[in-house]
Amino acid sequence: MAEDRAPVTRRRADARRNIDALVEAAGAVFATSGVEAPAKEITDLAGVGVGTLYRHFPHRADLVKAVVESGIDAVAQAGPALAAGHPPAEALRLWARRFTELIATKRGLASALQSGDPAFRELPGYFLRRLGPIVADLLDAAVTEGTVREDLGAEDLLHALTMLSQPAPGRGIDHNQRVVAVFLDGLRHDPAR
Amino acid sequence: MAEDRAPVTRRRADARRNIDALVEAAGAVFATSGVEAPAKEITDLAGVGVGTLYRHFPHRADLVKAVVESGIDAVAQAGPALAAGHPPAEALRLWARRFTELIATKRGLASALQSGDPAFRELPGYFLRRLGPIVADLLDAAVTEGTVREDLGAEDLLHALTMLSQPAPGRGIDHNQRVVAVFLDGLRHDPAR
Amino acid sequence: MAEDRAPVTRRRADARRNIDALVEAAGAVFATSGVEAPAKEITDLAGVGVGTLYRHFPHRADLVKAVVESGIDAVAQAGPALAAGHPPAEALRLWARRFTELIATKRGLASALQSGDPAFRELPGYFLRRLGPIVADLLDAAVTEGTVREDLGAEDLLHALTMLSQPAPGRGIDHNQRVVAVFLDGLRHDPAR
Amino acid sequence: MAEDRAPVTRRRADARRNIDALVEAAGAVFATSGVEAPAKEITDLAGVGVGTLYRHFPHRADLVKAVVESGIDAVAQAGPALAAGHPPAEALRLWARRFTELIATKRGLASALQSGDPAFRELPGYFLRRLGPIVADLLDAAVTEGTVREDLGAEDLLHALTMLSQPAPGRGIDHNQRVVAVFLDGLRHDPAR
DNA sequence: TATGAATGAGGTTTCATTCAT
DNA sequence: GATGAATGAAACCTCATTCAT
Incomplete structure (x- = not known):
């Protein structure tokens, strides 16, 4: 449907950034509050909405x-x-x-x-x-x-x-x-x- | 509430029985579901109300x-x-x-x-x-x-x-x-x- | 464990009252907002906490x-x-x-x-x-x-x-x-x- | 964004195709999951992004x-x-x-x-x-x-x-x-x- | 003392909708 | 025009804890 692929790759880069931020934030939060820490704590630290967390890590x-x-x-x-x-x-x-x-x-x-x-x-x-x-x-x-x-x-x-x-x-x-x-x-x- | 109040010692024995049942049940439940298991799971196994758990183990x-x-x-x-x-x-x-x-x-x-x-x-x-x-x-x-x-x-x-x-x-x-x-x-x- | 049964029946009456209130409220809410209405709407109308709803109607x-x-x-x-x-x-x-x-x-x-x-x-x-x-x-x-x-x-x-x-x-x-x-x-x- | 802009009529044809695909997909999904089915389910079946759905059917x-x-x-x-x-x-x-x-x-x-x-x-x-x-x-x-x-x-x-x-x-x-x-x-x- | 019903905060998860690309 | 990632409100549900009986 999209003739020009460029935007897709660009978008992927954004998503990638969020994913990285989430993993890093999760690492930090897990270290502080354990693996069962509230999802909100992680997304706040990553500067990202909860939905984003669940999109990438169901x-x-x-x-x-x-x-x-x-x-x-x-x-x-x-x-x-x-x-x-x-x-x-x-x-x-x-x-x-x-x-x-x-x-x-x-x-x-x-x-x-x-x-x-x-x-x-x-x-x-x-x-x-x-x-x-x-x-x-x-x-x-x-x-x-x-x-x-x-x-x-x-x-x-x-x-x-x-x-x-x-x-x-x-x-x-x-x-x-x-x-x-x-x-x-x-x-x-x-x-x- | 209870018109026929049992002698104090009798009550004590009851309490002791409940405490023992709770500790035993807690041991079993901890072994199965971890230390964060729902209180209800423990009291059910002990055959005791939740209130009793909280009375003895705040x-x-x-x-x-x-x-x-x-x-x-x-x-x-x-x-x-x-x-x-x-x-x-x-x-x-x-x-x-x-x-x-x-x-x-x-x-x-x-x-x-x-x-x-x-x-x-x-x-x-x-x-x-x-x-x-x-x-x-x-x-x-x-x-x-x-x-x-x-x-x-x-x-x-x-x-x-x-x-x-x-x-x-x-x-x-x-x-x-x-x-x-x-x-x-x-x-x-x-x-x- | 409870020697005197009376309180139990009394309690049942309270619970019964809540159950009735919930069913009545649910009937009214279903009529207005459909069967998929938010649970909160029902419990508010029944004057009862959400937990009570879920206790009686899982x-x-x-x-x-x-x-x-x-x-x-x-x-x-x-x-x-x-x-x-x-x-x-x-x-x-x-x-x-x-x-x-x-x-x-x-x-x-x-x-x-x-x-x-x-x-x-x-x-x-x-x-x-x-x-x-x-x-x-x-x-x-x-x-x-x-x-x-x-x-x-x-x-x-x-x-x-x-x-x-x-x-x-x-x-x-x-x-x-x-x-x-x-x-x-x-x-x-x-x-x- | 797109350097090579396709002729307007071409675009129109694409849009038409998407609209048709969406209506067909919606029909199928409504039949299976009801009229309140998630938008994603429909767009996935139509092979189209969610945004496209909202453009044509606000x-x-x-x-x-x-x-x-x-x-x-x-x-x-x-x-x-x-x-x-x-x-x-x-x-x-x-x-x-x-x-x-x-x-x-x-x-x-x-x-x-x-x-x-x-x-x-x-x-x-x-x-x-x-x-x-x-x-x-x-x-x-x-x-x-x-x-x-x-x-x-x-x-x-x-x-x-x-x-x-x-x-x-x-x-x-x-x-x-x-x-x-x-x-x-x-x-x-x-x-x- | 014991009971268990009630509470509601707190967490999870879903999804409609927006918007940068 | 199309895309789909991001958002966050809104609903769900669970459980620790309280408290009337």
């Missing part, structure tokens, strides 16, 4: 997913890069550090991932599909190398890292990094034990 | 606290007993096992403990006050003995155990016991490392 | 059904009475008169009955179950007597009466009575035709 | 009117033709048959005609203005001939036919034709009665 989980997605890519991509440049166990440790940074600054996301709330039912699956393979590769390499114990699956590890990376009230990210480090120590294979 | 946190309390005592008391009968590191490990059993079967409690929700603001404090000293004693003994590293505080440890004990969707308590064991391995002091 | 159809029910009984009961005191064709005509009075003063109900809106899916069934047998008895008697044609089912007749009894904008109930009378004339069995 | 009633109009002309024109080729009473019967075909396949239109909704306030007037005279002519001829009773006005008749032609859930157009036939039988003048 379900709450869509928005949460977008927020997760917005940070997850860099972490996912870091996996292969670290594997290439470091010995397996070290690569795993460095990757976990990155992962903790991601989760620890996104209060409430992890709890959404395991909340059991039907609205978020798909999220853990998405999360695992996206990061599971990266962890599996890192873990397998270290197990093959013989420096890491083999009795813990990639998903178990991912879940443990997720929980330990949860922001703890009254403590900073250092706390998370410390307990994650302890956990990874425990993961080291030590035949003498 | 705030949601009071009820959560009661539920936590109902399981926490045995775990708290187990601390000294285990310390008396086992070497420090082993005592710590056994106690952690008990603790995990408690938390892993109370879905949602840990997340309430760290939810940041103002309604639960007092809970972490209560939790720490109650269990902090027990962990501290077990931990100090092991550090003194030299079998456990000294760079992790009792509260950090308690928090880490709490997170790792969270029920993971699709996995059972075995998962929690496994990752807790890994964590405790990491806690062991190993000068050779 | 679905819109429940309320419509109650409104229908509130008038339908007298009409249903009139069937046998008229059959006993009049020749069949006359009984049918008199009953139709009563039926038209009922429907014509409840603007919008009939349209709900055949709206196709999923919310009202059960209503036509309810309506037919309630009145179908009455019409069938009246009709059968007249057919047996030989004064009424036999090629129209009771449900067809009921539906036709319902449609012709719909309040017509700008016309009063006389209009409905007149067209219903014409229809019933058409129903008369006349072998000579 | 008010919902305009669209309904267009849909009604699209079918009404043939029926209106059939009046004189039938009057010319048949005896009055027969002409009336045949015309009613055509009318029923029109209404029975346009679910929801008749209810819009008498909904009382301010948005449709003009529709009944339009409907009567268009078809009233046709019915009046047919009716007058039959009354003059002496085969049809004279105590029912053309508008009363039109309204009755409209109601009886309403699609009945679970029944087909046969049902409507049957009850309309009964009604017309009732309309016949029979001095013997």
